[in-house]
Amino acid sequence: MDSEQRRERIAELAPEKLDEIESEDEGDDHPLPDLPNAEDGEVRMRVAPNPNGPWHIGHARMAAVIGTYKDRYDGEFICRFDDTDPETKRPDLDAYDAILDAIEYLGFEPDDVVKASDRVDVYYDHARELIEQGGAYTCSCPQGEFSDLKNSGEACPHREKDTETVAEEFEAMVDGEYESGEMVLRVRTDITHKNPALRDFVAFRMIDTPHPREEAAQYRCWPMLDFQSGVDDHLLGITHIIRGIDLQDSAKRQGFVYDYFGWEYPEVVHWGHVQVDAYDVSMSTSTIGELIAEGELDGWDDPRAPTVASLRRRGIRGEALVDAMVELGTSTSDVDLAISSVYANNRELIDDDTDRAFFVRDDEAFGGLVERQVVGGPDAGHPPLHPDFEDRGRRDIPVDPGVVVEGDDLPDHGDRVWLKGYGCVRHTRDAFEYVGDDITAVREEGVDVVHWAPADGPELRLRTMDGDVTGVAEPGYLDYEADDMLQFERIGFARVDRVDPDGESVAYFAHP
């Protein structure tokens, strides 16, 4: 009885058990834990990036996990740009689209895209309502003074202002009548709350710098994350929130606002930070941005940058990254993502479809480039495009006007080496003398098999995380197009980036 038959049989005998059994089965192949109180078709989540730069790998975790939950629960997710800080974490106008591209690359599509900077009036309205209820007050304490009072659990004098005054002063904030730092609107929580992080927090502050988006450039009074995000999560119908542990107290702060409005707080899961091994560069948008500005990195997709764009340019599929991220789960402890697991996923995805090719590196690390004439053999070698799929055909690599190999692969004088896909040659003083194509030389006599290229093959630059390597590729490289993947035999997988028959072509190294 196969599983289908078994299913039918159960449906006949005990239809009420079928659901139960199936839900158990399902539980087994979900790498992510169940969401609390989640029902199919009624889950709505959001990814809420600040568009102050393109995404690094850590950001991809949010989209990966939320997108996976969306598929699993047949739910929805929206992308909400929390771009309410025109100054300290100033939005980058290019990042909005870059982030949406990254989400698409990961294989997901938001059901809706909103920008907080389009919704400032909505936040004002809710602030007015909050003030009306006595849930907020305007405060002109200097930051440090308030901090001291708060830490000792004491209210500041502004806390007892009457509602009318607060309302007036808030309108003055909205109208931009204060300078940056002069006035804020605080939410009245519990000034003696045992957790100092929850005591009267700022909901709105003044910012002199205009927002980079033209549509929002007129605002000077901006909401803080705790207010904006809290209000939006409710208004946008979010049922489940996933975010970093740094925002753990945020949920509690927002809880006060929700209580004033009589709203129910969404389910929330907090997870730890992700680090990715294999990178020297700190994974923060601002650090990467600085390195680019200083010229240390070529751009957001430099192979050394720990960004989504970089992985993409290296030919790593979004799916490989998503799977690795999902396997990390949602635990509250910090996790290290081993990049090797992303590579393993990607290899699995692309190996069968990826053609093989030769690339001979001209680098001291591999003994430099050595050129030799081949005498006495066929005109060309014909290795298969893929060893497991002979029917895809063979490559045609001429040995004229000579071949290049990596110095480390050059045998001693008088010794033999097997030019892969061509045959066995003996290294004489200044040439490779063809010996034959009897494979027993390799199988039984220990002759090494090496990759090679015609001396006049296309120049290729391979960009890797450890820097660039130039060298010579086999002529067939010129037949590929940008975005094609190749496996350089004995080197690893790479993405074709630029094909230039007359100058230098470029490929990006993906992984071994």
Next chain:
RNA sequence: GCUCUGGUGGUGUAGUCCGGCCAAUCAUAUCACCCUCUCACGGUGAUGACCAGGGUUCAAAUCCCUGCCGGAGCACCA
């Protein structure tokens, strides 16, 4: 300092709520062998973990206590 919150092999994860089927799952990693005209793929095998100490119990990764170590918040950043 105050307040949260965690600790399963190199990495991640399952198991922890409801103690026994856990001498601990799966993946990745590493090593070895096999396969091989690639250092890829595939096959076989091996390596490797319950933070520590007490307690409860016939039985503890799981419950309790203490300790140790880590992460986060206490911003007019998100």
